Amino acid sequence: MIEIGGFTALYIFMLSAFTGYEVISRVPVILHTPMMSGSNFIHGIVLVGAIVVMAGAQTVLEQAIGFIAVALSAGNAVGGYVATVRMLEMFNPKDKKGEA
Protein backbone atom coordinates (compact mmCIF):
# COMPACT_ATOMS: atom_id res chain seq x y z
CA MET A 1 0.00 0.00 0.00
CA ILE A 2 1.48 3.33 -1.04
CA GLU A 3 1.11 6.23 1.35
CA ILE A 4 -0.42 9.37 -0.13
CA GLY A 5 0.29 11.94 2.52
CA GLY A 6 -0.12 15.69 2.99
CA PHE A 7 1.35 17.64 0.15
CA THR A 8 1.50 14.76 -2.33
CA ALA A 9 -2.26 14.50 -1.99
CA LEU A 10 -2.60 18.23 -2.48
CA TYR A 11 -0.48 18.11 -5.64
CA ILE A 12 -2.54 15.23 -7.06
CA PHE A 13 -5.70 17.17 -6.27
CA MET A 14 -4.47 20.38 -7.90
CA LEU A 15 -3.13 18.74 -11.07
CA SER A 16 -6.24 16.58 -11.50
CA ALA A 17 -8.45 19.65 -11.15
CA PHE A 18 -6.59 21.46 -13.94
CA THR A 19 -6.66 18.33 -16.09
CA GLY A 20 -10.43 18.00 -15.78
CA TYR A 21 -10.96 21.66 -16.57
CA GLU A 22 -8.72 21.58 -19.65
CA VAL A 23 -10.08 18.33 -21.05
CA ILE A 24 -13.68 19.46 -20.80
CA SER A 25 -13.13 22.98 -22.09
CA ARG A 26 -12.64 21.64 -25.63
CA VAL A 27 -15.87 19.66 -25.77
CA PRO A 28 -18.38 20.96 -28.35
CA VAL A 29 -21.89 21.81 -27.16
CA ILE A 30 -23.42 18.88 -29.06
CA LEU A 31 -21.55 16.47 -26.81
CA HIS A 32 -22.36 18.14 -23.50
CA THR A 33 -25.03 15.67 -22.42
CA PRO A 34 -23.03 12.52 -23.33
CA MET A 35 -20.05 14.24 -21.73
CA MET A 36 -21.89 14.80 -18.49
CA SER A 37 -23.03 11.20 -18.58
CA GLY A 38 -19.48 10.05 -19.30
CA SER A 39 -17.97 11.98 -16.41
CA ASN A 40 -20.84 10.64 -14.30
CA PHE A 41 -19.67 7.13 -15.25
CA ILE A 42 -16.08 7.91 -14.30
CA HIS A 43 -16.89 8.74 -10.70
CA GLY A 44 -18.34 5.23 -10.59
CA ILE A 45 -14.75 4.38 -9.59
CA VAL A 46 -16.18 4.81 -6.09
CA LEU A 47 -17.01 1.10 -6.53
CA VAL A 48 -13.36 0.31 -5.79
CA GLY A 49 -13.61 2.10 -2.45
CA ALA A 50 -16.93 0.48 -1.66
CA ILE A 51 -15.46 -3.01 -2.23
CA VAL A 52 -12.54 -2.31 0.12
CA VAL A 53 -14.83 -0.91 2.82
CA MET A 54 -17.41 -3.67 2.55
CA ALA A 55 -14.69 -6.30 2.78
CA GLY A 56 -13.59 -4.90 6.11
CA ALA A 57 -17.09 -4.77 7.64
CA GLN A 58 -17.31 -6.47 11.03
CA THR A 59 -20.78 -5.78 12.41
CA VAL A 60 -24.21 -6.19 10.81
CA LEU A 61 -24.60 -2.40 10.66
CA GLU A 62 -21.30 -2.02 8.84
CA GLN A 63 -22.26 -4.81 6.46
CA ALA A 64 -25.59 -3.15 5.76
CA ILE A 65 -24.07 0.24 4.99
CA GLY A 66 -21.27 -1.41 3.00
CA PHE A 67 -23.81 -3.37 0.99
CA ILE A 68 -25.62 -0.13 0.13
CA ALA A 69 -22.30 1.46 -0.86
CA VAL A 70 -21.37 -1.40 -3.21
CA ALA A 71 -24.85 -1.65 -4.77
CA LEU A 72 -25.12 2.11 -5.33
CA SER A 73 -21.64 2.45 -6.79
CA ALA A 74 -22.17 -0.54 -9.10
CA GLY A 75 -25.37 1.18 -10.26
CA ASN A 76 -23.47 4.41 -10.84
CA ALA A 77 -20.82 2.69 -12.94
CA VAL A 78 -23.07 0.40 -15.00
CA GLY A 79 -25.89 2.90 -15.49
CA GLY A 80 -23.46 5.65 -16.40
CA TYR A 81 -21.70 3.42 -18.92
CA VAL A 82 -24.81 2.10 -20.65
CA ALA A 83 -26.44 5.54 -20.82
CA THR A 84 -23.31 7.11 -22.28
CA VAL A 85 -22.80 4.38 -24.88
CA ARG A 86 -26.44 4.60 -25.94
CA MET A 87 -26.18 8.34 -26.44
CA LEU A 88 -22.88 8.20 -28.27
CA GLU A 89 -24.12 5.47 -30.61
CA MET A 90 -26.49 8.04 -32.03
CA PHE A 91 -23.58 10.11 -33.24
CA ASN A 92 -22.15 7.13 -35.07
CA PRO A 93 -22.07 7.84 -38.82
CA LYS A 94 -22.87 4.23 -39.70
CA ASP A 95 -26.36 4.58 -38.24
CA LYS A 96 -27.18 7.23 -40.80
CA LYS A 97 -26.70 5.38 -44.05
CA GLY A 98 -30.36 5.63 -44.93
CA GLU A 99 -30.21 9.39 -44.89
CA ALA A 100 -27.28 9.90 -47.23
Next chain:
Amino acid sequence: MDIFIQVVYFVAAVLFILGLKKMSSPVTATGGIVWAGIGMVAASLVAFFEPHVLDHIDNLVLIIIAIGVGAAAAYISAKRVQMTDMPQMIAIYNGMGGGAAAAIAAVALVKKASGTEIPGHELSGSIQILAVIGALIGAISFSGSAIAFAKLQGLMKKTIRLPMHMIINLGLFVLTLIAGAIIGFSDDVSIQLVLLFFIMALVFGVLFTTPIGGADMPVVISLFNALTGLAVAFEGFVLGNAAMIIAGTVVGSAGTLLTQLMAKAMNRPISNILFASFGSDGGDAAEEDIEGSMKEVQGTDAAIMMAYAEKVIIVPGYGMAVAQAQHKVSELTKLLEARGVKVMFAIHPVAGRMPGHMNVLLAEAGIDYDKILDLDEVNPEFPTADVALVIGANDVVNPVARSNPESPIYGMPILDADMAKNCIVIKRGKGSGFSGIENHLFYADNTRMLYGDGQKAVGELISGIKEM
Protein backbone atom coordinates in the same frame (compact mmCIF):
# COMPACT_ATOMS: atom_id res chain seq x y z
CA MET B 1 0.93 -7.96 -5.70
CA ASP B 2 0.76 -4.50 -4.21
CA ILE B 3 2.81 -3.02 -7.06
CA PHE B 4 0.56 -4.75 -9.57
CA ILE B 5 -2.55 -3.23 -7.94
CA GLN B 6 -1.02 0.23 -7.99
CA VAL B 7 0.00 -0.12 -11.64
CA VAL B 8 -3.55 -1.08 -12.60
CA TYR B 9 -4.98 1.91 -10.69
CA PHE B 10 -2.49 4.14 -12.43
CA VAL B 11 -3.40 2.79 -15.87
CA ALA B 12 -7.10 3.16 -15.01
CA ALA B 13 -6.59 6.83 -14.10
CA VAL B 14 -4.77 7.41 -17.41
CA LEU B 15 -7.56 5.65 -19.31
CA PHE B 16 -10.22 7.82 -17.61
CA ILE B 17 -8.48 11.03 -18.64
CA LEU B 18 -7.76 9.83 -22.17
CA GLY B 19 -11.34 8.58 -22.46
CA LEU B 20 -12.73 11.97 -21.46
CA LYS B 21 -10.39 13.61 -23.94
CA LYS B 22 -11.57 11.33 -26.75
CA MET B 23 -15.16 12.17 -25.89
CA SER B 24 -14.51 15.74 -26.96
CA SER B 25 -15.02 14.86 -30.64
CA PRO B 26 -18.07 13.08 -32.08
CA VAL B 27 -15.81 10.84 -34.18
CA THR B 28 -13.75 9.39 -31.33
CA ALA B 29 -16.34 9.71 -28.54
CA THR B 30 -17.52 6.08 -28.58
CA GLY B 31 -13.93 4.92 -28.31
CA GLY B 32 -13.47 7.26 -25.36
CA ILE B 33 -16.17 5.69 -23.24
CA VAL B 34 -14.89 2.20 -24.09
CA TRP B 35 -11.40 3.15 -22.89
CA ALA B 36 -12.80 4.52 -19.67
CA GLY B 37 -14.88 1.35 -19.34
CA ILE B 38 -11.81 -0.87 -19.64
CA GLY B 39 -10.13 1.21 -16.92
CA MET B 40 -13.18 0.78 -14.69
CA VAL B 41 -13.38 -3.00 -15.09
CA ALA B 42 -9.63 -3.42 -14.47
CA ALA B 43 -9.68 -1.19 -11.37
CA SER B 44 -12.75 -2.96 -9.95
CA LEU B 45 -11.16 -6.40 -10.46
CA VAL B 46 -7.87 -5.57 -8.76
CA ALA B 47 -9.80 -4.00 -5.85
CA PHE B 48 -10.53 -7.60 -4.77
CA PHE B 49 -6.79 -8.18 -4.33
CA GLU B 50 -6.26 -5.23 -2.02
CA PRO B 51 -4.95 -6.30 1.40
CA HIS B 52 -7.63 -7.88 3.63
CA VAL B 53 -10.36 -7.89 0.97
CA LEU B 54 -10.27 -11.66 0.54
CA ASP B 55 -10.14 -12.26 4.32
CA HIS B 56 -13.86 -12.65 5.00
CA ILE B 57 -15.71 -14.96 2.69
CA ASP B 58 -19.17 -13.87 3.92
CA ASN B 59 -18.40 -10.24 3.09
CA LEU B 60 -17.11 -11.32 -0.28
CA VAL B 61 -20.38 -13.07 -1.06
CA LEU B 62 -22.30 -9.94 -0.03
CA ILE B 63 -20.09 -7.81 -2.30
CA ILE B 64 -20.84 -10.04 -5.28
CA ILE B 65 -24.58 -9.95 -4.53
CA ALA B 66 -24.53 -6.16 -4.10
CA ILE B 67 -22.69 -5.66 -7.39
CA GLY B 68 -25.18 -7.98 -9.08
CA VAL B 69 -28.20 -6.14 -7.68
CA GLY B 70 -26.90 -2.64 -8.39
CA ALA B 71 -25.53 -3.47 -11.81
CA ALA B 72 -28.64 -5.36 -12.96
CA ALA B 73 -31.03 -2.61 -11.85
CA ALA B 74 -28.94 0.06 -13.53
CA TYR B 75 -28.37 -1.98 -16.69
CA ILE B 76 -32.05 -2.70 -17.22
CA SER B 77 -33.16 0.86 -16.50
CA ALA B 78 -30.45 2.39 -18.70
CA LYS B 79 -31.31 0.07 -21.59
CA ARG B 80 -35.04 0.68 -21.37
CA VAL B 81 -35.19 4.42 -20.83
CA GLN B 82 -36.33 6.66 -23.68
CA MET B 83 -33.71 9.07 -25.01
CA THR B 84 -35.93 11.96 -23.93
CA ASP B 85 -35.76 10.79 -20.31
CA MET B 86 -31.96 10.54 -20.25
CA PRO B 87 -31.38 13.70 -18.15
CA GLN B 88 -33.19 12.33 -15.11
CA MET B 89 -31.41 8.98 -15.48
CA ILE B 90 -28.05 10.77 -15.40
CA ALA B 91 -29.31 12.51 -12.26
CA ILE B 92 -30.20 9.23 -10.55
CA TYR B 93 -26.97 7.39 -11.46
CA ASN B 94 -25.04 10.41 -10.29
CA GLY B 95 -26.97 10.42 -7.02
CA MET B 96 -26.08 6.75 -6.53
CA GLY B 97 -22.39 7.61 -6.75
CA GLY B 98 -22.84 10.38 -4.18
CA GLY B 99 -24.72 8.01 -1.90
CA ALA B 100 -21.97 5.42 -2.23
CA ALA B 101 -19.31 7.98 -1.27
CA ALA B 102 -21.38 9.01 1.75
CA ALA B 103 -21.89 5.36 2.74
CA ILE B 104 -18.13 4.72 2.60
CA ALA B 105 -17.62 7.62 4.98
CA ALA B 106 -20.45 6.30 7.15
CA VAL B 107 -18.74 2.92 7.55
CA ALA B 108 -15.45 4.61 8.40
CA LEU B 109 -17.16 6.82 11.01
CA VAL B 110 -19.20 3.97 12.50
CA LYS B 111 -15.98 1.99 12.88
CA LYS B 112 -14.28 4.95 14.50
CA ALA B 113 -17.19 5.25 16.95
CA SER B 114 -16.83 1.61 17.95
CA GLY B 115 -13.08 1.85 18.24
CA THR B 116 -12.11 -0.12 15.13
CA GLU B 117 -10.98 0.91 11.65
CA ILE B 118 -11.13 -0.17 8.03
CA PRO B 119 -8.16 -2.58 7.86
CA GLY B 120 -5.09 -0.58 6.90
CA HIS B 121 -6.87 2.79 6.88
CA GLU B 122 -6.72 4.61 10.16
CA LEU B 123 -9.21 7.45 10.49
CA SER B 124 -7.71 10.47 12.23
CA GLY B 125 -6.49 14.02 11.75
CA SER B 126 -7.00 15.63 8.35
CA ILE B 127 -8.16 12.31 6.86
CA GLN B 128 -11.04 12.24 9.33
CA ILE B 129 -12.06 15.79 8.37
CA LEU B 130 -11.93 14.90 4.67
CA ALA B 131 -14.11 11.84 5.34
CA VAL B 132 -16.74 14.07 6.96
CA ILE B 133 -16.63 16.66 4.14
CA GLY B 134 -16.97 13.87 1.56
CA ALA B 135 -19.89 12.44 3.52
CA LEU B 136 -21.64 15.82 3.61
CA ILE B 137 -21.17 16.48 -0.12
CA GLY B 138 -22.08 12.93 -1.11
CA ALA B 139 -25.24 12.86 1.01
CA ILE B 140 -26.43 16.23 -0.38
CA SER B 141 -25.74 15.03 -3.93
CA PHE B 142 -27.63 11.78 -3.23
CA SER B 143 -30.88 13.24 -1.90
CA GLY B 144 -30.70 16.29 -4.17
CA SER B 145 -30.29 14.14 -7.27
CA ALA B 146 -33.25 12.02 -6.17
CA ILE B 147 -35.40 15.17 -6.06
CA ALA B 148 -34.04 16.30 -9.45
CA PHE B 149 -35.02 12.88 -10.83
CA ALA B 150 -38.52 13.11 -9.31
CA LYS B 151 -39.04 16.58 -10.78
CA LEU B 152 -37.94 15.72 -14.31
CA GLN B 153 -39.79 12.39 -14.24
CA GLY B 154 -42.96 14.30 -13.37
CA LEU B 155 -43.34 12.51 -10.02
CA MET B 156 -43.14 15.84 -8.30
CA LYS B 157 -44.95 18.52 -10.23
CA LYS B 158 -44.97 21.39 -7.79
CA THR B 159 -42.15 23.61 -6.75
CA ILE B 160 -42.29 23.37 -2.99
CA ARG B 161 -41.31 26.41 -1.00
CA LEU B 162 -41.64 26.45 2.75
CA PRO B 163 -42.22 29.76 4.47
CA MET B 164 -38.81 31.26 5.16
CA HIS B 165 -37.29 28.54 3.06
CA MET B 166 -33.95 30.29 2.72
CA ILE B 167 -33.58 30.81 6.46
CA ILE B 168 -34.52 27.20 7.25
CA ASN B 169 -32.04 26.00 4.65
CA LEU B 170 -29.27 28.19 5.96
CA GLY B 171 -29.99 27.20 9.56
CA LEU B 172 -30.04 23.51 8.70
CA PHE B 173 -26.81 23.83 6.74
CA VAL B 174 -25.04 25.58 9.61
CA LEU B 175 -26.27 22.92 12.07
CA THR B 176 -25.04 20.18 9.72
CA LEU B 177 -21.67 21.90 9.47
CA ILE B 178 -21.41 22.15 13.25
CA ALA B 179 -22.28 18.47 13.70
CA GLY B 180 -19.76 17.63 10.96
CA ALA B 181 -17.06 19.72 12.62
CA ILE B 182 -17.62 18.03 15.99
CA ILE B 183 -17.38 14.60 14.34
CA GLY B 184 -14.42 15.59 12.19
CA PHE B 185 -12.31 16.92 15.02
CA SER B 186 -13.20 14.52 17.82
CA ASP B 187 -11.27 11.43 18.81
CA ASP B 188 -14.32 9.94 20.47
CA VAL B 189 -16.98 9.89 17.74
CA SER B 190 -20.59 9.56 18.92
CA ILE B 191 -22.68 7.22 16.79
CA GLN B 192 -25.87 9.16 17.54
CA LEU B 193 -24.29 12.36 16.30
CA VAL B 194 -23.11 10.61 13.12
CA LEU B 195 -26.68 9.45 12.48
CA LEU B 196 -28.04 12.95 13.12
CA PHE B 197 -25.38 14.41 10.82
CA PHE B 198 -26.36 12.15 7.93
CA ILE B 199 -30.08 12.78 8.40
CA MET B 200 -29.53 16.54 8.41
CA ALA B 201 -27.31 16.37 5.32
CA LEU B 202 -29.90 14.30 3.43
CA VAL B 203 -32.76 16.62 4.42
CA PHE B 204 -30.68 19.61 3.38
CA GLY B 205 -30.16 18.05 -0.06
CA VAL B 206 -33.94 17.73 -0.43
CA LEU B 207 -34.75 21.25 0.78
CA PHE B 208 -31.97 22.70 -1.34
CA THR B 209 -33.39 21.20 -4.54
CA THR B 210 -37.19 21.46 -4.11
CA PRO B 211 -37.50 25.23 -4.71
CA ILE B 212 -35.48 25.11 -7.94
CA GLY B 213 -37.68 25.09 -11.03
CA GLY B 214 -37.52 22.42 -13.72
CA ALA B 215 -36.03 24.85 -16.25
CA ASP B 216 -32.97 25.25 -14.06
CA MET B 217 -32.53 21.52 -13.41
CA PRO B 218 -29.69 21.02 -15.93
CA VAL B 219 -27.53 23.40 -13.97
CA VAL B 220 -28.39 21.64 -10.72
CA ILE B 221 -27.72 18.14 -12.11
CA SER B 222 -24.39 19.36 -13.43
CA LEU B 223 -23.57 20.81 -10.03
CA PHE B 224 -24.44 17.54 -8.28
CA ASN B 225 -22.28 15.70 -10.81
CA ALA B 226 -19.34 17.88 -9.81
CA LEU B 227 -20.17 17.41 -6.12
CA THR B 228 -20.26 13.63 -6.40
CA GLY B 229 -16.87 13.76 -8.09
CA LEU B 230 -15.48 15.75 -5.18
CA ALA B 231 -17.06 13.42 -2.61
CA VAL B 232 -15.46 10.43 -4.36
CA ALA B 233 -12.09 12.21 -4.38
CA PHE B 234 -12.33 12.92 -0.63
CA GLU B 235 -13.19 9.30 0.16
CA GLY B 236 -10.24 8.42 -2.09
CA PHE B 237 -8.02 10.31 0.35
CA VAL B 238 -9.56 8.35 3.22
CA LEU B 239 -8.77 5.03 1.53
CA GLY B 240 -5.40 6.15 0.12
CA ASN B 241 -6.66 5.30 -3.36
CA ALA B 242 -5.07 7.46 -6.08
CA ALA B 243 -7.47 6.29 -8.81
CA MET B 244 -10.44 7.55 -6.78
CA ILE B 245 -8.69 10.84 -6.01
CA ILE B 246 -7.77 11.52 -9.63
CA ALA B 247 -11.04 10.38 -11.23
CA GLY B 248 -13.12 12.17 -8.62
CA THR B 249 -11.20 15.42 -8.87
CA VAL B 250 -11.21 15.41 -12.69
CA VAL B 251 -14.99 14.98 -12.66
CA GLY B 252 -15.31 17.60 -9.91
CA SER B 253 -13.53 20.28 -11.91
CA ALA B 254 -15.06 19.25 -15.24
CA GLY B 255 -18.53 19.38 -13.71
CA THR B 256 -17.81 22.78 -12.22
CA LEU B 257 -16.81 24.11 -15.64
CA LEU B 258 -19.92 22.63 -17.25
CA THR B 259 -22.08 24.22 -14.54
CA GLN B 260 -20.49 27.61 -15.22
CA LEU B 261 -20.99 27.27 -18.98
CA MET B 262 -24.66 26.51 -18.48
CA ALA B 263 -25.26 29.35 -16.06
CA LYS B 264 -23.46 31.67 -18.47
CA ALA B 265 -25.74 30.57 -21.29
CA MET B 266 -28.68 31.66 -19.16
CA ASN B 267 -26.84 34.86 -18.31
CA ARG B 268 -27.64 34.38 -14.66
CA PRO B 269 -25.17 34.01 -11.82
CA ILE B 270 -25.15 30.51 -10.35
CA SER B 271 -26.17 31.90 -6.97
CA ASN B 272 -29.32 33.33 -8.57
CA ILE B 273 -30.29 29.95 -10.02
CA LEU B 274 -29.71 28.08 -6.80
CA PHE B 275 -31.16 30.51 -4.30
CA ALA B 276 -33.99 32.27 -6.12
CA SER B 277 -36.68 30.22 -7.75
CA PHE B 278 -37.29 31.20 -11.34
CA GLY B 279 -40.25 33.41 -12.12
CA SER B 280 -41.14 34.12 -8.52
CA ASP B 281 -39.55 37.54 -8.71
CA GLY B 282 -40.93 38.33 -12.15
CA GLY B 283 -44.65 38.40 -11.41
CA ASP B 284 -44.99 42.12 -12.09
CA ALA B 285 -43.21 42.08 -15.41
CA ALA B 286 -45.40 39.29 -16.70
CA GLU B 287 -48.57 41.32 -16.28
CA GLU B 288 -47.69 44.17 -18.60
CA ASP B 289 -49.78 44.78 -21.70
CA ILE B 290 -48.91 42.97 -24.86
CA GLU B 291 -49.76 44.41 -28.23
CA GLY B 292 -51.37 42.23 -30.85
CA SER B 293 -52.98 38.83 -30.48
CA MET B 294 -52.09 35.21 -31.10
CA LYS B 295 -52.96 34.22 -34.65
CA GLU B 296 -53.73 30.59 -35.30
CA VAL B 297 -52.72 28.78 -38.47
CA GLN B 298 -53.79 25.41 -39.90
CA GLY B 299 -51.24 22.68 -40.58
CA THR B 300 -51.82 22.74 -44.34
CA ASP B 301 -51.27 26.51 -44.60
CA ALA B 302 -48.11 26.31 -42.53
CA ALA B 303 -46.94 23.43 -44.75
CA ILE B 304 -47.34 25.63 -47.86
CA MET B 305 -45.34 28.42 -46.25
CA MET B 306 -42.50 26.03 -45.54
CA ALA B 307 -42.59 24.17 -48.84
CA TYR B 308 -42.12 27.37 -50.84
CA ALA B 309 -39.46 28.80 -48.55
CA GLU B 310 -35.80 29.01 -49.48
CA LYS B 311 -34.46 28.73 -45.99
CA VAL B 312 -36.12 27.23 -42.91
CA ILE B 313 -34.64 27.30 -39.43
CA ILE B 314 -36.09 24.82 -36.93
CA VAL B 315 -35.89 25.74 -33.26
CA PRO B 316 -36.54 22.65 -31.10
CA GLY B 317 -37.26 22.86 -27.39
CA TYR B 318 -38.39 20.67 -24.54
CA GLY B 319 -41.82 20.32 -26.15
CA MET B 320 -40.23 18.33 -28.98
CA ALA B 321 -38.66 15.97 -26.45
CA VAL B 322 -41.90 15.48 -24.53
CA ALA B 323 -43.87 14.73 -27.70
CA GLN B 324 -41.12 12.41 -29.03
CA ALA B 325 -41.40 14.44 -32.22
CA GLN B 326 -37.75 14.19 -33.31
CA HIS B 327 -38.37 11.42 -35.86
CA LYS B 328 -41.23 13.37 -37.43
CA VAL B 329 -38.98 16.42 -37.52
CA SER B 330 -36.35 14.38 -39.32
CA GLU B 331 -38.94 13.21 -41.86
CA LEU B 332 -40.08 16.80 -42.38
CA THR B 333 -36.47 17.88 -42.92
CA LYS B 334 -35.95 15.26 -45.64
CA LEU B 335 -39.18 16.25 -47.41
CA LEU B 336 -38.21 19.91 -47.37
CA GLU B 337 -34.69 19.19 -48.56
CA ALA B 338 -36.08 17.08 -51.40
CA ARG B 339 -37.89 20.23 -52.53
CA GLY B 340 -34.64 22.22 -52.41
CA VAL B 341 -35.35 24.04 -49.15
CA LYS B 342 -32.29 24.75 -47.03
CA VAL B 343 -33.01 23.47 -43.51
CA MET B 344 -30.96 24.19 -40.42
CA PHE B 345 -31.44 23.68 -36.70
CA ALA B 346 -30.92 26.33 -34.05
CA ILE B 347 -30.01 25.00 -30.63
CA HIS B 348 -30.05 27.25 -27.62
CA PRO B 349 -27.49 26.19 -24.99
CA VAL B 350 -30.22 25.52 -22.43
CA ALA B 351 -32.92 24.19 -24.74
CA GLY B 352 -34.44 21.06 -23.26
CA ARG B 353 -33.33 19.89 -19.88
CA MET B 354 -29.58 19.53 -20.46
CA PRO B 355 -26.96 21.19 -22.59
CA GLY B 356 -26.81 19.15 -25.75
CA HIS B 357 -30.12 17.39 -24.98
CA MET B 358 -31.62 18.53 -28.30
CA ASN B 359 -28.50 17.46 -30.17
CA VAL B 360 -28.79 13.93 -28.81
CA LEU B 361 -32.45 13.71 -29.82
CA LEU B 362 -31.80 15.07 -33.32
CA ALA B 363 -28.87 12.69 -33.72
CA GLU B 364 -31.16 9.84 -32.63
CA ALA B 365 -33.52 10.81 -35.45
CA GLY B 366 -30.61 10.70 -37.93
CA ILE B 367 -30.12 14.42 -38.53
CA ASP B 368 -26.58 15.29 -39.58
CA TYR B 369 -24.79 17.31 -36.94
CA ASP B 370 -23.44 19.71 -39.58
CA LYS B 371 -26.95 21.14 -39.85
CA ILE B 372 -27.20 21.76 -36.12
CA LEU B 373 -25.98 25.23 -35.22
CA ASP B 374 -25.16 27.01 -31.96
CA LEU B 375 -26.65 30.28 -30.84
CA ASP B 376 -23.76 32.40 -32.14
CA GLU B 377 -23.61 30.62 -35.49
CA VAL B 378 -27.32 30.67 -36.21
CA ASN B 379 -28.48 34.11 -35.06
CA PRO B 380 -27.07 35.94 -38.14
CA GLU B 381 -29.07 33.48 -40.28
CA PHE B 382 -32.52 34.39 -38.96
CA PRO B 383 -33.01 37.70 -40.85
CA THR B 384 -32.56 35.88 -44.17
CA ALA B 385 -34.72 32.90 -43.21
CA ASP B 386 -38.18 32.63 -44.72
CA VAL B 387 -39.62 30.53 -41.93
CA ALA B 388 -38.53 29.90 -38.35
CA LEU B 389 -40.31 26.83 -37.03
CA VAL B 390 -40.38 26.80 -33.23
CA ILE B 391 -41.26 23.38 -31.81
CA GLY B 392 -42.04 23.41 -28.12
CA ALA B 393 -39.51 26.09 -27.23
CA ASN B 394 -40.57 29.16 -25.32
CA ASP B 395 -38.28 31.19 -23.09
CA VAL B 396 -35.26 30.74 -25.36
CA VAL B 397 -37.04 32.62 -28.19
CA ASN B 398 -38.72 35.29 -26.06
CA PRO B 399 -37.69 38.72 -27.42
CA VAL B 400 -38.47 40.20 -24.00
CA ALA B 401 -34.98 39.07 -23.02
CA ARG B 402 -33.66 41.75 -25.41
CA SER B 403 -36.21 44.49 -24.90
CA ASN B 404 -37.58 44.59 -21.37
CA PRO B 405 -35.13 45.26 -18.52
CA GLU B 406 -37.91 44.49 -16.03
CA SER B 407 -38.22 40.88 -17.14
CA PRO B 408 -36.54 38.16 -15.09
CA ILE B 409 -34.99 36.75 -18.24
CA TYR B 410 -33.71 40.15 -19.46
CA GLY B 411 -30.16 39.82 -20.77
CA MET B 412 -30.36 36.09 -21.44
CA PRO B 413 -29.04 35.43 -24.95
CA ILE B 414 -31.92 34.21 -27.11
CA LEU B 415 -32.44 32.79 -30.56
CA ASP B 416 -33.71 35.62 -32.78
CA ALA B 417 -36.61 33.62 -34.23
CA ASP B 418 -38.68 36.84 -34.32
CA MET B 419 -36.29 38.25 -36.96
CA ALA B 420 -37.27 35.62 -39.51
CA LYS B 421 -39.74 36.70 -42.21
CA ASN B 422 -42.32 34.30 -40.83
CA CYS B 423 -42.42 32.42 -37.60
CA ILE B 424 -44.51 29.30 -36.98
CA VAL B 425 -44.83 28.21 -33.38
CA ILE B 426 -45.96 24.71 -32.51
CA LYS B 427 -47.37 24.73 -29.01
CA ARG B 428 -49.64 22.50 -26.98
CA GLY B 429 -51.85 25.20 -25.49
CA LYS B 430 -52.17 28.92 -25.00
CA GLY B 431 -50.53 29.05 -21.58
CA SER B 432 -47.15 30.58 -20.89
CA GLY B 433 -43.94 28.55 -20.64
CA PHE B 434 -42.06 26.87 -17.85
CA SER B 435 -40.98 30.17 -16.32
CA GLY B 436 -44.50 31.59 -16.45
CA ILE B 437 -43.33 34.59 -18.47
CA GLU B 438 -45.52 35.74 -21.38
CA ASN B 439 -43.77 35.33 -24.70
CA HIS B 440 -44.08 38.40 -26.93
CA LEU B 441 -42.98 36.39 -29.94
CA PHE B 442 -46.36 34.62 -29.94
CA TYR B 443 -48.14 37.95 -30.39
CA ALA B 444 -45.90 39.33 -33.15
CA ASP B 445 -47.37 40.22 -36.56
CA ASN B 446 -45.24 37.68 -38.42
CA THR B 447 -45.96 34.80 -36.01
CA ARG B 448 -48.57 32.12 -36.56
CA MET B 449 -49.52 29.60 -33.88
CA LEU B 450 -49.99 25.94 -34.76
CA TYR B 451 -51.65 24.40 -31.73
CA GLY B 452 -51.22 20.76 -30.88
CA ASP B 453 -48.89 18.12 -29.57
CA GLY B 454 -45.47 18.37 -31.27
CA GLN B 455 -45.66 14.98 -32.97
CA LYS B 456 -49.19 15.52 -34.27
CA ALA B 457 -48.50 19.07 -35.49
CA VAL B 458 -45.34 18.08 -37.37
CA GLY B 459 -47.31 15.15 -38.79
CA GLU B 460 -49.83 17.67 -40.18
CA LEU B 461 -46.99 19.61 -41.79
CA ILE B 462 -45.63 16.43 -43.36
CA SER B 463 -48.97 15.36 -44.82
CA GLY B 464 -49.54 18.94 -45.98
CA ILE B 465 -46.30 18.94 -47.95
CA LYS B 466 -46.91 15.45 -49.31
CA GLU B 467 -50.31 16.47 -50.70
CA MET B 468 -48.76 19.25 -52.78
